[in-house]
Amino acid sequence: MRMSKWIIENGTFITMDESNPLVKGYLVVEDDKIVYVGEEAPEGSEQITDKVDGRRLLFMPGLVNTHGHAAMSLLRGYSDDQNLQVWLQDKMWPMEAKFTAADVKWGTALAVIEMLKSGTTAFVDMYDRMDEVAKVVEQAGLRGVLMRGAIGLCPPEVQKEKLAEAVSFAKDWRGAADGRITTMMSPHAPYTCPPAFIEQFVQAAHDLDLPMHTHMSETAAEVEQNVRDYGCRPVEHLDKLGMFSRPSFVAHGVHLTDEEIALLAERGVGVSHNPASNLKLASGVARVPELLRAGVTVSLGTDSAASNNNLDLFDEIRLAALIHKGAGFDPTVVPAAEALRMATVYGARTIGQGDKLGVLKPGMKADLIALDTDQPHFYPQSDMVSHLVYSASGRDVAHVWVDGRQVVKGGKCTLLDEERIKYEAQQCFERLLNG
Amino acid sequence: MRMSKWIIENGTFITMDESNPLVKGYLVVEDDKIVYVGEEAPEGSEQITDKVDGRRLLFMPGLVNTHGHAAMSLLRGYSDDQNLQVWLQDKMWPMEAKFTAADVKWGTALAVIEMLKSGTTAFVDMYDRMDEVAKVVEQAGLRGVLMRGAIGLCPPEVQKEKLAEAVSFAKDWRGAADGRITTMMSPHAPYTCPPAFIEQFVQAAHDLDLPMHTHMSETAAEVEQNVRDYGCRPVEHLDKLGMFSRPSFVAHGVHLTDEEIALLAERGVGVSHNPASNLKLASGVARVPELLRAGVTVSLGTDSAASNNNLDLFDEIRLAALIHKGAGFDPTVVPAAEALRMATVYGARTIGQGDKLGVLKPGMKADLIALDTDQPHFYPQSDMVSHLVYSASGRDVAHVWVDGRQVVKGGKCTLLDEERIKYEAQQCFERLLNG
Structure with a gap:
């Protein structure tokens, strides 16, 4: 298991946690889990060197x-x-x-x-x-x-x-x-x-x-x-x-x-x-x-x-x-x-994983996504839940983490060769069509 | 009136022209109008210096x-x-x-x-x-x-x-x-x-x-x-x-x-x-x-x-x-x-402009858009009309021209100050809310 600790600063979080639905502040991930979500910087956060700038981003569960x-x-x-x-x-x-x-x-x-x-x-x-x-x-x-x-x-x-x-x-x-x-x-x-x-x-x-x-x-x-x-x-x-x-x-x-x-x-x-x-x-x-x-x-x-x-x-x-x-x-x-x-x-x-996924709160798996909300269809920045439902698209997703590991960064998959996959999928389709 | 002539090369065009619905090739704009759409490079095209590389883009009427x-x-x-x-x-x-x-x-x-x-x-x-x-x-x-x-x-x-x-x-x-x-x-x-x-x-x-x-x-x-x-x-x-x-x-x-x-x-x-x-x-x-x-x-x-x-x-x-x-x-x-x-x-x-807009063909106004189709949701690249309807989003639009003038380039408005507009709209909303 990788060992890592990192922090999102100045983010807006739609947590899906009924007791704490909207947080403007910080989220800390340790290894595969969320360990902190809150408005205030957590204690010792200055020692975390791996930081994500959360400004202009909206975070929510994957x-x-x-x-x-x-x-x-x-x-x-x-x-x-x-x-x-x-x-x-x-x-x-x-x-x-x-x-x-x-x-x-x-x-x-x-x-x-x-x-x-x-x-x-x-x-x-x-x-x-x-x-x-x-x-x-x-x-x-x-x-x-x-x-x-x-x-x-x-x-x-x-x-x-x-x-x-x-x-x-x-x-x-x-x-x-x-x-x-x-x-x-x-x-x-x-x-x-x-x-x-x-x-x-x-x-x-x-x-x-x-x-x-x-x-x-x-x-x-x-x-x-x-x-x-x-x-x-x-x-x-x-x-x-x-x-x-x-x-x-x-x-x-x-x-x-x-x-x-x-x-x-x-x-x-x-x-x-x-x-x-x-x-x-x-x-x-x-x-x-x-x-x-x-x-x-x-x-x-x-x-x-x-x-x-x-x-x-x-x-x-x-x-x-x-x-x-x-x-x-x-x-x-x-x-x-x-x-x-x-x-x-x-x-x-x-899928039987309600105890691990679907909410951003301490103890849950660090499966989260960040949308670029600095776009006209997210303005005025008022009810962000409404905007996520009635205005957002998957194309607004900038970053994705699963188990605390970044799998999409700036809109690109980090672990897969997208060019190769598109090419091979096209070849497969053409072979099926003509085969 | 600006005088200009430019060409899109190696593009895929969903023309909406029933007699010529799909063209892979060239489109030429002169001033505010489309003057050529075709598979072959038009005569004299080598003298047009203003070129748009149409590869990986799908063009259609605005x-x-x-x-x-x-x-x-x-x-x-x-x-x-x-x-x-x-x-x-x-x-x-x-x-x-x-x-x-x-x-x-x-x-x-x-x-x-x-x-x-x-x-x-x-x-x-x-x-x-x-x-x-x-x-x-x-x-x-x-x-x-x-x-x-x-x-x-x-x-x-x-x-x-x-x-x-x-x-x-x-x-x-x-x-x-x-x-x-x-x-x-x-x-x-x-x-x-x-x-x-x-x-x-x-x-x-x-x-x-x-x-x-x-x-x-x-x-x-x-x-x-x-x-x-x-x-x-x-x-x-x-x-x-x-x-x-x-x-x-x-x-x-x-x-x-x-x-x-x-x-x-x-x-x-x-x-x-x-x-x-x-x-x-x-x-x-x-x-x-x-x-x-x-x-x-x-x-x-x-x-x-x-x-x-x-x-x-x-x-x-x-x-x-x-x-x-x-x-x-x-x-x-x-x-x-x-x-x-x-x-x-x-x-x-x-809107009473069917003779000028809505189709990419010579004589029509050069109101056209280009979508970045080099994305997974456009693969396999088969029926692009189907993909435009069932898979595309406005976020896939990379370039927009109206009257032959580029008004969106690489996803950014060329004639408007987007940052200012988002800021002012936010201020207006907050004033209305609290006013």
Whole structure:
């Protein structure tokens, strides 16, 4: 472990700490942790030689992206404005079937530099060839919550292979990269996994003591199919299969009844809200105000760059704050501070790291980002939480630290070769297109 | 008039010219006009000494923001997540009542630097103390479509003053700043202007041969009120008052019946779609796919920074492409290219300058912007129209030219003192807050 101590001076800190939300002053990091946040210079601070000048910068916790498929950034812009079936079956699946390990590696790396530069310090990734993803995370310096997502519409021996792969990946990589990598068990979705296959994942999650994640109720059609096939809606279905007996969260949750929302709240199941993807694929508008009101932990995900088409979580924050007002004719729902919590505090809680991430206060991991607020869209400098939600963009992020280590400096990744990654990703895409 | 000739070499141009949409090559500007766009170097190009290296840049027409109130950027973040009446009556109006000429000047300047830096080269502004706005536009080098917006809920003598002010402003400033300033006549809205007052504006517009602009059908409540007060909905009401006998366009148009959409199309009335503002104030989701299908010219506006809260038109482009898919459960509506046309070609047409702006081709004004596309969110470099709509942000804009003159260079305004403007805007806000 590196040993280091450094200080941010004269900064403005949106801490996300309810008891101390806005601090103008100092933050001290020792090794991987925050040890001080306050208005006054801490004792002995004059002996800290490693200083960051915080003027003209706004600091906040690193963002947590709770749903995505990083490698699919290779397919950004490859298919837009199409019906879901055309998009998925005619465009995505044939291209993904051609993905090699190199494609997953460079596609993930492309996604990771985009996420890092726009302020995301932890991301959930569900894909295959996850060893490649884990290696990128290890090198990039950010946090990854990684899982081999398994579709079960295949012969029993292939199902078995996938489960074995999911289990060995989850065991091999849990706690890797100084704990920056955690793992989960993830059957892809109720409509792509037979019940027995889901139960095998639940059992494995119990055996390994791991949390679970899946897609759920993204479209009205899959909910109807669930009712047809299994005689109940997806929440009840997954609950019966035991999934919610594990710490777990679902992606999308667009089509939910009041009863389903109540059951999710009762079971402590989180929902990763993916507003851009849900809009772009015309899945609908999730019932976020109702979920929040019921006490469900709602976090934010970008989904993949193939259905978004960017991985800037500030875009999702703004969409989350805007669309539920318009859709429900109520301008008071999802206020700015709540949208920001979804991307920080609630995101950290969703991935089971609410005790370590999402808030700037002593004892928490030093995962933080700094935005250049000396730009017209941050003026007048009044309610900075409002500006972060309604005006900011990931392009405003200047610096990013994870575990106390600077991974983005002046807008550039410090540990990754951005030029190489852009070049290789382009080559991968062209090979997939012509291959 | 300055005499100059310069060339962009090795650029990628999204021209918005249907017959020649994507050009990789050259663009030549002579004085205020584009004189060449093509793959091959034009004859005699070696003699042009003033060259722009177009590599790693994507060029497109400057964006047209067709609805806003620039000076209100002083109130960015001053009131969010409130019911419309609280926002307007308890927050906006009392602060605006305190606005001095200096507030309008610095508020507008703040808005203008934000717009310029994010790629907007022409904007519609409806406010008062418009001389201050016009002077900022003159200096800033961009285009302004300016009008004194008049609320008619006041005694006849005040009405008369406002009309006289609107008329004299429109006469004094039309064609000013080398034609960069045009003017319109603008009663504020049917619900804030008695019919006779609107008719006086229509008459003045006829007399001066000017187009017209107003707010219309932003909220369900104002439509209901219109029906109660005048026995018909706003479109029919304004049509009866003669407004649509002038070239005209309305802001918002959220609550429209099929019949109203048909009448707008028949009369050639444009609609400025303001998605962020409509969502944030919970007004609803405009029927944009139906408007486009009916042949109505739909453009994009930010509205003011008090209800958005930014003036980045790329945000509106993305919202326009996303929200109608989700709201209508149809992923094929408002495809990327159409959303981009709304901010360029249709915007230019809306302000009556479709013959001069919105397309990069010989004979058009040299109003163009360059985005730095050497960033991860533009990779793989495949469908750049998709990337502009679904991935780009105004922060990606590196250079901006209006009338062939560079007004933003490397992300900095060339003709305005940004530091001074941010400082003065902050002072104005604090004085308003404490005054």
